[in-house]
Amino acid sequence: MAEQIGFVGLGIMGKPMARNLMAAGYALTVYDIVGEPVEELATEGAAAASSPRGAADGNAKTITMLPDSADSERAILGPDGVLEGAAPGSVIIDMSSIAPSMSQKIGAACSDKGVEFLDAPVSGGEPGAIAGTLAIMVGGKQSVFDACAPLLQVVGGNVVLTGDVGAGNITKLANQIIVAANIEALSEALVLAQKAGVDPERVFNAIRGGLAGSAVMEAKGPMMLNRNFQAGFRIRLHQKDLRNVLQTAGELSVPLPVTALVQQMLGSLVNDGEQESDHAAILHFVEKLAGVEVQRGG
Numbered sequence: 001m002a003e004q005i006g007f008v009g010l011g012i013m014g015k016p017m018a019r020n021l022m023a024a025g026y027a028l029t030v031y032d033i034v035g036e037p038v039e040e041l042a043t044e045g046a047a048a049a050s051s052p053r054g055a056a057d058g059n060a061k062t063i064t065m066l067p068d069s070a071d072s073e074r075a076i077l078g079p080d081g082v083l084e085g086a087a088p089g090s091v092i093i094d095m096s097s098i099a100p101s102m103s104q105k106i107g108a109a110c111s112d113k114g115v116e117f118l119d120a121p122v123s124g125g126e127p128g129a130i131a132g133t134l135a136i137m138v139g140g141k142q143s144v145f146d147a148c149a150p151l152l153q154v155v156g157g158n159v160v161l162t163g164d165v166g167a168g169n170i171t172k173l174a175n176q177i178i179v180a181a182n183i184e185a186l187s188e189a190l191v192l193a194q195k196a197g198v199d200p201e202r203v204f205n206a207i208r209g210g211l212a213g214s215a216v217m218e219a220k221g222p223m224m225l226n227r228n229f230q231a232g233f234r235i236r237l238h239q240k241d242l243r244n245v246l247q248t249a250g251e252l253s254v255p256l257p258v259t260a261l262v263q264q265m266l267g268s269l270v271n272d273g274e275q276e277s278d279h280a281a282i283l284h285f286v287e288k289l290a291g292v293e294v295q296r297g298g
């Protein structure tokens with residue numbers, strides 16, 4: 001009989017991840033506060049729950065994929081939450097990108113009830129979620145990781161245990177520093193080329209194979225050149241990640257000047273109504289400073 005998995009949070013990332021699990025033969029019980037994706041997956045064979053508790057009820061493993069710390073706290077620890085439905089010995093896997101301190105709080109509450117917990121945020125964006133090739137960075141016990149690895153490998157390409165509960169989200173914050181700074185640097189580079197009258201597309205093609213080339217450049221360069229800023233990864237979510245980075249860094253007395261600067265840029269873009277745009281729209285902030293718009297052909 002197919003293993004039954006609970007899945008809570010069916011947004012840009014969660015829905016394709018849930019689909020990949022069903023395609024791999026897992027039977028899913030799904031829940032989201034928005035009805036539409038629940039109904040959509042129900043037509044594809046999932047069981048629909050009416051609360052996070054209902055999604056976890058009777059299942060040995062439940063995955064959550066939610067926006068931020070407060071959402072994970074509410075959906076897992078709140079009334080009618082996942083933890084109320086989870087039996088002792090079962091595992092809750094929170095794949096949301098949240099503050100590491102919140103992962104530890106949730107992990108401790110699970111432990112008090114004899115429930116195992118992993119924080120397992122991801123990188124790779126919507127394309128990686130659809131392809132089932134996400135990078136997954138996991139915090140928790142080795143034995144729990146080993147038990148969940150086959151499940152995680154369905155949605156991920158590279159699944160790595162980086163430490164105890166909270167370490168998954170520390171790793172994700174490290175990832176988000178690099179991604180944010182890269183997108184900002186790419187924006188500055190293309191704006192400079194544009195204002196100098198050199199075709200930004202040719203610049204992109206000339207440098208992508210050199211030391212400046214990166215996965216970020218390959219993903220975001222074409223979006224900038226096509227002036228396609230449809231999310232992908234929303235500005236408001238990257239702003240949330242950098243807020244969690246700076247909060248965690250503050251607790252550890254680690255100054256992160258470049259991250260703090262990019263966080264200010266994201267705040268300005270939110271004020272300009274860009275919160276739902278892809279984070280490639282950091283380009284708009286740099287363009288505004290220079291008074292140019294990056295265009296193919298220069």
Ligand code: NAD
Binds near residue numbers: 014071074075095098
């Ligand atoms: P999203 O906003 O598209 O989806 C979040 C979903 O959670 C929504 O469907 C929302 O209705 C649901 N939700 C919110 N609160 C809930 C609750 N209490 N109970 C049940 N459902 C609830 O976000 P997303 O892009 O899918 O991102 C999810 C997480 O993955 C975030 O932490 C994000 O930072 C991270 N992430 C996103 C990407 C990306 O490219 N989109 C990449 C890597 C990591």
